[in-house]
Amino acid sequence: MTPPSRPEPTAPAQIAADPPAPSAGTVEALRDAVLSSSQAWETTRSLVDEVGPRFAGSPGDRAAVAWAQRTLTAHGLQNVRAEKVKVPRWQRGHEAAHLIAPYPRDLVVAALGGSAPTPPRGITAEVIAVPTVADLDKLDRKAVEGRIVFFHARMERTQTGTGYGKAVSIRTAGPSAAARKGAAAVIIRSVGTDVERIPHTGAVFYQADAPRIPAAALSVPDAEMLERLLAKGPAKLTLTLDSKVLPDAESANILGEVPGSSAPDEIVLLGAHLDSWDLTPGALDDAAGCAIVIEAARAIAALPRKPRRTVRVVLFANEEFGISGARAYAAAHAAEIPRHLIAIEADLGDGKVLTASFLGSDTARPAFEALVRPLVPLGVTFIPDDAHGGSDLIPLRALGVPLADLHQDATRYFDVHHTPNDTMAKIVREDLDQAAAAYAAFAYAAADMSGDLGRIPEDKRQRR
Amino acid sequence: MTPPSRPEPTAPAQIAADPPAPSAGTVEALRDAVLSSSQAWETTRSLVDEVGPRFAGSPGDRAAVAWAQRTLTAHGLQNVRAEKVKVPRWQRGHEAAHLIAPYPRDLVVAALGGSAPTPPRGITAEVIAVPTVADLDKLDRKAVEGRIVFFHARMERTQTGTGYGKAVSIRTAGPSAAARKGAAAVIIRSVGTDVERIPHTGAVFYQADAPRIPAAALSVPDAEMLERLLAKGPAKLTLTLDSKVLPDAESANILGEVPGSSAPDEIVLLGAHLDSWDLTPGALDDAAGCAIVIEAARAIAALPRKPRRTVRVVLFANEEFGISGARAYAAAHAAEIPRHLIAIEADLGDGKVLTASFLGSDTARPAFEALVRPLVPLGVTFIPDDAHGGSDLIPLRALGVPLADLHQDATRYFDVHHTPNDTMAKIVREDLDQAAAAYAAFAYAAADMSGDLGRIPEDKRQRR
Numbered sequence: 039m040t041p042p043s044r045p046e047p048t049a050p051a052q053i054a055a056d057p058p059a060p061s062a063g064t065v066e067a068l069r070d071a072v073l074s075s076s077q078a079w080e081t082t083r084s085l086v087d088e089v090g091p092r093f094a095g096s097p098g099d100r101a102a103v104a105w106a107q108r109t110l111t112a113h114g115l116q117n118v119r120a121e122k123v124k125v126p127r128w129q130r131g132h133e134a135a136h137l138i139a140p141y142p143r144d145l146v147v148a149a150l151g152g153s154a155p156t157p158p159r160g161i162t163a164e165v166i167a168v169p170t171v172a173d174l175d176k177l178d179r180k181a182v183e184g185r186i187v188f189f190h191a192r193m194e195r196t197q198t199g200t201g202y203g204k205a206v207s208i209r210t211a212g213p214s215a216a217a218r219k220g221a222a223a224v225i226i227r228s229v230g231t232d233v234e235r236i237p238h239t240g241a242v243f244y245q246a247d248a249p250r251i252p253a254a255a256l257s258v259p260d261a262e263m264l265e266r267l268l269a270k271g272p273a274k275l276t277l278t279l280d281s282k283v284l285p286d287a288e289s290a291n292i293l294g295e296v297p298g299s300s301a302p303d304e305i306v307l308l309g310a311h312l313d314s315w316d317l318t319p320g321a322l323d324d325a326a327g328c329a330i331v332i333e334a335a336r337a338i339a340a341l342p343r344k345p346r347r348t349v350r351v352v353l354f355a356n357e358e359f360g361i362s363g364a365r366a367y368a369a370a371h372a373a374e375i376p377r378h379l380i381a382i383e384a385d386l387g388d389g390k391v392l393t394a395s396f397l398g399s400d401t402a403r404p405a406f407e408a409l410v411r412p413l414v415p416l417g418v419t420f421i422p423d424d425a426h427g428g429s430d431l432i433p434l435r436a437l438g439v440p441l442a443d444l445h446q447d448a449t450r451y452f453d454v455h456h457t458p459n460d461t462m463a464k465i466v467r468e469d470l471d472q473a474a475a476a477y478a479a480f481a482y483a484a485a486d487m488s489g490d491l492g493r494i495p496e497d498k499r500q501r502r
Numbered sequence: 503m504t505p506p507s508r509p510e511p512t513a514p515a516q517i518a519a520d521p522p523a524p525s526a527g528t529v530e531a532l533r534d535a536v537l538s539s540s541q542a543w544e545t546t547r548s549l550v551d552e553v554g555p556r557f558a559g560s561p562g563d564r565a566a567v568a569w570a571q572r573t574l575t576a577h578g579l580q581n582v583r584a585e586k587v588k589v590p591r592w593q594r595g596h597e598a599a600h601l602i603a604p605y606p607r608d609l610v611v612a613a614l615g616g617s618a619p620t621p622p623r624g625i626t627a628e629v630i631a632v633p634t635v636a637d638l639d640k641l642d643r644k645a646v647e648g649r650i651v652f653f654h655a656r657m658e659r660t661q662t663g664t665g666y667g668k669a670v671s672i673r674t675a676g677p678s679a680a681a682r683k684g685a686a687a688v689i690i691r692s693v694g695t696d697v698e699r700i701p702h703t704g705a706v707f708y709q710a711d712a713p714r715i716p717a718a719a720l721s722v723p724d725a726e727m728l729e730r731l732l733a734k735g736p737a738k739l740t741l742t743l744d745s746k747v748l749p750d751a752e753s754a755n756i757l758g759e760v761p762g763s764s765a766p767d768e769i770v771l772l773g774a775h776l777d778s779w780d781l782t783p784g785a786l787d788d789a790a791g792c793a794i795v796i797e798a799a800r801a802i803a804a805l806p807r808k809p810r811r812t813v814r815v816v817l818f819a820n821e822e823f824g825i826s827g828a829r830a831y832a833a834a835h836a837a838e839i840p841r842h843l844i845a846i847e848a849d850l851g852d853g854k855v856l857t858a859s860f861l862g863s864d865t866a867r868p869a870f871e872a873l874v875r876p877l878v879p880l881g882v883t884f885i886p887d888d889a890h891g892g893s894d895l896i897p898l899r900a901l902g903v904p905l906a907d908l909h910q911d912a913t914r915y916f917d918v919h920h921t922p923n924d925t926m927a928k929i930v931r932e933d934l935d936q937a938a939a940a941y942a943a944f945a946y947a948a949a950d951m952s953g954d955l956g957r958i959p960e961d962k963r964q965r966r
Binding site: 141267458 | 547604605607610697698
């Protein structure tokens with residue numbers, strides 16, 4: 039998404055000059071109530087401690103589905119239901135990378151999600167290093183053929199998380215780009231901002247026109263060592279990955295609602311994803327997001343006066359390995375799509391919400407800005423850039439459903455993203471509570487607003 | 503060690519009022535030369551990248567011994583030699599901890615160094631949690647018998663590293679304390695200040711009066727999760743450790759010298775330890791210390807005018823698993839002990855030197871203070887507390903050899919201590935260079951001083 043330059047938040051004093059929105063008192067009281075008595079940390083803990091890793095189709099995924107139904111019900115949501123989703127299954131096995139030359143050394147490695155396996159004895163080859171896919175493209179096939187390609191571009195740490203989008207192509211596109219030039223395998227520097235000895239996994243996108251070669255991520259310190267050694271001379275390593283593809287499995291999107299008081303057929307959708315990568319308890323990604331939207335809905339459900347429209351929580355199945363749940367939701371709810379006022383997803387960890395942005399009818403932008411005005415005292419700034427939307431909103435965006443971003447501080451997020459290190463120890467409770475308060479206030483204001491937010495113009499329905 | 507309260511460093515202006523030490527010009531020029539052109543980072547990198555893990559008796563240890571001889575020679579030291587040391591051998595094997603109840607979960611674990619193995623199928627038992635050994639001592643045997651004891655005291659982060667001494671008894675003494683009450687095994691919260699998903703190993707000290715039960719460390723996030731679950735109800739886990747003891751092996755202390763110009767038989771000893779724990783490349787512990795003392799000696803060797811006494815670098819074998827090298831050195835050099843003016847060890851990572859302290863003849867304290875005066879502009883403060891000395895100096899201390907501490911900032915040290923995460927990525931070059939400059943200046947000043955520093959009084963020769 040576009041990196042916003044963050045102006046100082048408008049002072050609350052200026053807000054008071056505007057005419058109050060119809061439900062302003064309620065929205066502000068709701069916001070403050072969540073801020074002071076949020077259960078979001080406890081909900082995050084519950085998913086992390088009691089379920090843990092929950093990769094699509096795994097036993098943990100089944101436990102998460104049961105957890106979600108139980109939890110939405112216990113938090114006062116109605117119409118709690120599981121909607122079946124078919125998910126692909128990929129399973130990590132033994133994995134190892136052993137440097138043979140110039141010095142023997144075990145490297146810390148993790149297969150990328152979906153990686154093909156190596157032969158049982160591994161692939162042993164010389165390493166050729168390039169920072170990015172564009173750098174690889176400049177090389178002759180002869181320099182690459184039979185080698186292990188090592189992509190070592192560094193991810194930049196930014197508050198908005200924009201470094202990820204710039205760096206991630208070494209993981210998503212690197213393996214097929216290398217395979218097209220005859221590479222035997224790919225290793226990458228983990229796409230992350232930490233310097234811990236823990237690799238970051240994430241999906242590889244194999245292209246149809248290239249052989250599916252094995253691909254894995256080194257921890258950042260291992261990648262930096264390899265880069266130092268390659269600056270002095272050749273290096274050779276053995277990569278062994280024992281992954282496999284299993285038959286598709288069944289998972290589910292879990293839905294729960296606070297039914298609208300006067301327009302229950304109209305929907306404000308609060309999304310997050312229930313799954314995690316296989317090797318992580320997924321505290322920030324995305325137990326925190328689940329907890330934020332559950333907490334927002336819980337607080338609204340507890341109010342004596344419900345908003346006019348329905349607030350629907352959707353905990354999507356399998357975001358990580360192909361957004362299966364998002365596609366299934368859009369298909370199953372096709373008839374309802376025109377009645378989705380707006381959709382928003384919490385999938386950027388536990389950070390504070392810093393900015394609010396919108397994608398919908400351009401004429402509706404002032405109405406959206408009014409919706410987020412009660413968030414200003416939380417430190418949230420409206421920015422006029424188009425919202426990006428979470429991954430699970432891609433199918434809804436394609437159908438024109440307006441999107442909001444309540445963009446969280448992503449400074450720390452990519453330190454642990456897609457790693458075993460994404461644990462409760464990294465959750466900052468007060469930041470998480472601020473995010474829950476922002477989601478709650480926004481959801482209520484949207485569900486109770488007059489008028490609507492139009493549709494996304496045709497030319498903005500696909501992500502660029 | 504005693505936690506010093508750190509006063510502001512004495513201003514250099516005050517120093518100027520004192521009469522200059524005989525070699526003051528040289529010491530200060532040396533200090534500034536090391537600060538501006540230190541090779542300490544490159545020496546650290548060389549040991550970490552080219553040798554890596556080097557646990558006593560392992561192939562890495564043999565590679566380290568060869569590296570040290572090569573490196574001391576290349577850095578201009580003379581009389582470079584290996585002195586044989588017999589070391590015990592312990593080998594880590596497969597290790598796993600799996601929580602069975604209340605929820606299934608793999609925990610990140612590492613055997614403590616020297617731990618006995620479990621049976622091949624592991625030990626499965628209820629967990630009983632206590633913070634410290636003192637808390638365990640209050641329990642009835644019946645509460646402990648047959649259980650896995652979980653020590654979960656937290657280590658405090660301090661600049662001086664004093665939190666380690668307070669917390670480490672759960673690792674060193676916990677296993678035998680638990681065994682005396684009939685425990686089946688011990689797990690501990692890693693003794694470290696980080697919250698990463700990486701366990702800290704370190705030696706267990708089995709007592710003769712207790713069965714040797716298996717003992718392992720959980721990563722801090724895993725320990726915190728287990729603590730949360732145990733606060734709600736019982737927990738059960740399976741611990742599997744496949745360690746073994748092998749026959750003693752041969753290692754070596756590596757010595758190198760800058761021979762004294764007029765009193766070459768008198769020695770200023772600069773120590774560090776060459777070995778690391780098995781699972782870590784040991785960048786801070788203790789490649790950085792080796793690099794600091796090598797850099798100090800290299801810079802002194804490069805001077806046109808050598809100090810009066812010999813500066814001897816000793817890279818000790820096997821500090822981590824029983825200070826074998828330190829004992830061997832004291833035995834092999836018994837005749838020379840009276841001619842050791844002072845000994846100092848660098849074994850606290852890459853941090854800046856913050857304080858200087860002394861242990862020797864009380865009447866020699868003012869002379870020591872004069873020696874460290876050239877370190878004041880580096881931000882080093884003399885403190886009148888007794889020096890503690892590195893672990894490898896315990897045998898010399900027992901023989902009365904005066905000790906110095908150039909105590910480094912340990913704020914970050916215990917984040918990675920005894921973990922695979924102790925890598926070059928954690929080395930702060932400018933801090934390391936300051937430490938090398940401090941060691942160089944101190945070593946020169948001591949080696950060139952008039953008079954001597956006496957002996958440690960009998961009642962202070964044993965560590966408390």
